[in-house]
Amino acid sequence: MPRGIxxxxxxxxxxxxxxxxxxxxxxLEHAGRKVVVTREPGGTELGERVRDILLHGRELHTSAESEMLLMFAARAEHIARVIRPALDAGKIVLCDRFTDxxxxxxxxxxxxxAARIAAxxxxxxxxxxxxxxxxxDVPVEAGRRRAGLRSEPDRFEQESDEFFARVHATYLARAAREPERMRVIDASQSLEKVEQQLGSVLQEVVGGR
Incomplete structure (x- = not known):
């Protein structure tokens, strides 16, 4: 069976x-594909527990290194139990966040x-x-306004504007280095236009596979 996407x-x-x-x-489903939707951190019992710690454990004062290692511990379980089995079965895995x-x-x-993360x-x-x-992709200020409207901020959402400016810059730098894999969607536009962008990319990348 061909590997999934x-x-x-x-x-x-x-x-x-x-x-x-x-x-x-x-x-994807309308295109006749079988889809598994999952998320990180999360996707497994272990992953969901790690998610709760990292997003809501404000009192823990987790170090940056511990935070990263917890992410990868959850990811290892996620890959073994969810992602690889689904791909091996020919399914499309749709994951909300991953190593990027x-x-x-x-x-x-x-x-x-970055070299430490890569290792x-x-x-x-x-x-x-x-x-x-x-x-x-959405400007940091606009994204933070949107996030503030939907719920009480989690541990990451309480970070500074400078933190999120660095996050935003890192994402764009990675996309610039890997333009074939990472497709930038202008998320500042209307929902209809965002969906048009998504449909175009999916047709190009998935439609012929």
């Missing part, structure tokens, strides 16, 4: 990833060297990398 969605706070997961899933988020948040935001990425993931990454 691994698609990830990335972006800063309020960029619209969660809003557009349903659109991407529906597009680690480079952006723990690397750009927290200052962990653990190779150990945990082997040759597994996303086939397509949809990067939802």
């Amino acid at each position: 691994f698609i990830t969605l990335e972006g800063g706070e309020g960029a619209g990833k969660s809003t557009n997961v349903a659109f991407v899933r529906n597009w 988020a680690t480079y952006a948040y723990q690397g750009g935001g927290r200052g962990i060297p 653990i990425e190779s150990w945990v993931q082997g040759d597994l990398r996303p086939d397509l990454t949809l990067l939802f």
Whole structure:
């Protein structure tokens, strides 16, 4: 059976990833594909517990290194139990955040060297990398306003504007280095125009596979 397709969605706070997961899933299913939707941190029992610690454990004062290692511990479980089995079964895996988020948040935001992240990425993931990454791009200020309207801020959403400026810059730098894999979606536009951009990219990348 041909290997499935691994698609990830990335972006800063309020960029619209969660809003557009349903659109991407529906597009793929209407194209006759079997889709597994998951998220990071999360996707497994261990991953969801790590998610709760990292997003809501404000009293823990976790170091940047511990935060990164927890992300990769959850990712290792996620890959073994969810992602690789689904890909091996020929399905499309649609994941809300993956390792690009680690480079952006723990690397750009927290200052962990990219080389250190890359070493653990190779150990945990082997040759597994996303086939397509949809990067939802919105100015930091606009994204933070959107995020502030939807719920009480989590541990990451309470970070400074400077933190999110570094996250944003890291995402764009990665997209510039890998333009075939990382497709930038202008998420500052209307929902209709965002969906048009998504449909165009999906048709190009997935339509012929």
